[in-house]
Structures are given as C-alpha cells and as structure tokens.
Amino acid sequence: MRLGLNVGYSGATLQLPMALIQEADRLGYFAVWTAEAYGSDAVTPLAWIGALTQRIHLGTAIMQIPARTPAMTAMTAMTLDQLSGGRMLLGLGVSGPQVVEGWHGVPYARPLARTREYVAILRRIFARKEPLAFQGRFYRIPYQGPEATGLGKPLKSILHGREDLPIYLAAIGPRNVALAAEIGDGWLPIFFSPVHYPEVFAPAVEEGLSRAGRTLAELDIAPAVPVVLGDDLPSCWMQLKPMLALYIGGMGARGRNFYFNLACRYGFEAAAHRIQEHYLRGERMEATLAVPDELVDAVALCGPRERIAERLELWRQAPVTTLNVMTDDPEAVRLMAELVL
Numbered sequence: 001m002r003l004g005l006n007v008g009y010s011g012a013t014l015q016l017p018m019a020l021i022q023e024a025d026r027l028g029y030f031a032v033w034t035a036e037a038y039g040s041d042a043v044t045p046l047a048w049i050g051a052l053t054q055r056i057h058l059g060t061a062i063m064q065i066p067a068r069t070p071a072m073t074a075m076t077a078m079t080l081d082q083l084s085g086g087r088m089l090l091g092l093g094v095s096g097p098q099v100v101e102g103w104h105g106v107p108y109a110r111p112l113a114r115t116r117e118y119v120a121i122l123r124r125i126f127a128r129k130e131p132l133a134f135q136g137r138f139y140r141i142p143y144q145g146p147e148a149t150g151l152g153k154p155l156k157s158i159l160h161g162r163e164d165l166p167i168y169l170a171a172i173g174p175r176n177v178a179l180a181a182e183i184g185d186g187w188l189p190i191f192f193s194p195v196h197y198p199e200v201f202a203p204a205v206e207e208g209l210s211r212a213g214r215t216l217a218e219l220d221i222a223p224a225v226p227v228v229l230g231d232d233l234p235s236c237w238m239q240l241k242p243m244l245a246l247y248i249g250g251m252g253a254r255g256r257n258f259y260f261n262l263a264c265r266y267g268f269e270a271a272a273h274r275i276q277e278h279y280l281r282g283e284r285m286e287a288t289l290a291v292p293d294e295l296v297d298a299v300a301l302c303g304p305r306e307r308i309a310e311r312l313e314l315w316r317q318a319p320v321t322t323l324n325v326m327t328d329d330p331e332a333v334r335l336m337a338e339l340v341l
Contacts, residue, residue, distance in 0.1 A: 093170030181208025192223030249279025
C-alpha cells in the first residue's frame with residue numbers, strides 16, 4: 001500500500017501547506033492531490049507544488065470534467081507532466097448539478113455517458129496515433145454544429161505526451177464506481193469505508209473490471225482518508241463531524257446528494273436524514289452533533305497511535321492500494337509513513 005497526501009481546495013484565501021507536502025515528499029509518499037470546487041482551481045497549486053518538490057507525484061482530485069473541454073484537460077495534463085518529469089496523475093470527476101449548472105453554466109445530464117466519451121478522447125490525444133476526430137453524443141470534434149464555420153479540421157497534439165498518463169476517476173455511486181473500474185487507471189473514492197467495501201463497492205468494482213476484461217491488480221484504489229491523531233478519541237471524531245455534516249447535509253439538494261446516499265448505503269439512513277434536515281434548516285451545530293461516532297470511525301483513522309495502527313489493517317484488507325491521507329498535522333503524516341512505508 002502506498003501513501004498520498006490530499007490537501008483539498010482553498011477557503012477564502014489560498015495557503016498551500018508546503019512544509020507538510022515537502023515532508024511527505026521526503027518520507028516517500030507516492031502522491032500529493034489538490035482539488036477544486038468553485039474557488040481555487042486544482043491545477044495551478046499543483047504546478048507550484050511540483051516546482052518545490054522532488055519525487056512526489058502530482059494528482060488532481062479532482063479536475064471537474066464539465067469545466068474544461070477534453071482537449072484543454074489533455075493539454076494541461078501533458079504540460080504539467082512534462083514540466084514535472086512525468087509525475088502527473090490526472091484525476092477527474094463530474095462534480096454535481098449545483099456546481100456544474102450553477103457555476104459553470106453547462107448541463108449536468110447523463111454524467112456517466114459524458115465521462116466515457118471524455119476519457120476516450122483523452123486517451124486518443126495522449127496516444128497521438130492520428131489527428132483527433134470524435135463524433136459522440138456529447139463531444140463532436142471537429143465541431144459540426146449549427147453555427148460551425150466548416151473550417152475545423154482534425155489536429156494532433158504538438159506536444160508529445162505519455163500515452164499511458166494515468167487517469168483516475170472520482171466515484172462513490174454504484175454505476176460511477178463500475179465505470180471507474182472499467183475505464184480508469186485508478187479510482188478516487190471519498191468517505192470510503194473499508195468495512196463496507198464487500199457489500200457496497202466490491203460488486204460495482206467487479207462489474208467494471210469484468211466489462212473491460214481486467215483484474216483488480218490493474219486498478220489503483222486510492223481513497224481519501226481523514227487521519228486525526230490524538231489521545232482523546234471523542235475529540236478526534238468531533239474534529240471530522242462538521243465536514244461530514246456539510247457533505248451529507250449540504251453538498252446537494254434533497255434527493256440529489258451523493259454523500260447522503262452513501263451514508264444510507266452504509267446503514268446510517270436515520271442519521272443521514274437527521275443531518276440533512278438540520279443542515280437544510282440552517283442548523284449547522286445540530287447537524288454536526290447528529291453525525292454518529294460510528295460513521296466517523298467507518299471512514300477515518302482516529303485516536304492514539306496504537307489504535308490507528310490497529311485499524312489500519314482494515315484498509316489493507318479492503319483492498320486499498322494508495323491511501324490518501326487527509327490531515328494538516330505533521331505528526332500524523334510521519335506516523336502514517338512509519339506504519340505504511
């Protein structure tokens with residue numbers, strides 16, 4: 001099992017934890033991952049990080065598919081890959097309808113079909129076997145729509161990228177997970193519970209691998225895992241409850257919240273409803289307090305060193321191949337290196 005460090009996206013200001021990232025690089029962490037929502041983008045911080053590190057791979061977790069054309073994403077990934085000496089990991093996701101339609105102003109419908117076409121186009125661009133031509137349902141290259149000039153022609157990237165530049169897909173729903181296992185080099189789940197892997201995720205993973213004629217060894221399962229080190233276990237859990245309340249309660253509309261659905265699939269349906277009701281009424285503290293300790297413990301590594309070491313075995317059995325640590329604590333970064341590397 002390898003380690004990654006997930007540094008997320010910015011708040012009102014952007015301050016990269018470079019000392020933490022450089023420590024992870026020194027300790028032998030495999031990758032550092034940045035994110036984007038509707039503030040800082042995922043790529044610019046990664047370029048900055050790449051210039052100030054030596055070996056650690058540079059991953060986007062995630063670049064939003066609806067925000068960029070496939071060609072623009074390919075150009076960005078190839079550019080950063082070459083500048084960093086082949087360290088780029090291209091993590092993609094569909095985001096959600098609130099951000100896609102409310103921020104980017106493009107339709108969200110049929111995200112899985114769009115993702116399939118998007119990844120197919122990326123792989124053709126990376127391969128450079130022929131000029132790019134693609135006529136799908138969502139992407140038509142060269143463009144041939146009603147306002148086309150008729151002057152577009154198939155092009156091949158001037159920059160020679162790696163044909164095997166890794167593509168990771170973020171997914172937690174069954175159909176999305178199956179797609180990631182079918183067409184992705186890696187899978188980036190959030191709020192991943194190793195205890196629930198056999199019944200919640202494994203069937204979808206196996207379905208996707210079967211469709212592609214692949215084995216589990218060909219898929220990098222790379223969840224983002226919060227790690228809170230401390231002697232007071234309830235206090236460690238409490239540090240993560242506001243984030244879980246935000247995602248389960250507020251990251252999506254009623255009936256269209258992927259994180260709410262995941263909590264239900266883990267068996268926390270009653271708690272998920274309480275969290276969502278409180279959150280949508282603006283009762284943030286009540287929503288936070290409605291998050292069960294057991295749910296936090298299912299998706300995170302919390303407590304003293306010995307407890308984290310013991311519960312880490314659950315993640316080894318899941319089977320997780322890259323464990324992406326979410327923490328701002330240098331001691332937690334060093335502890336995970338001692339336990340895993």
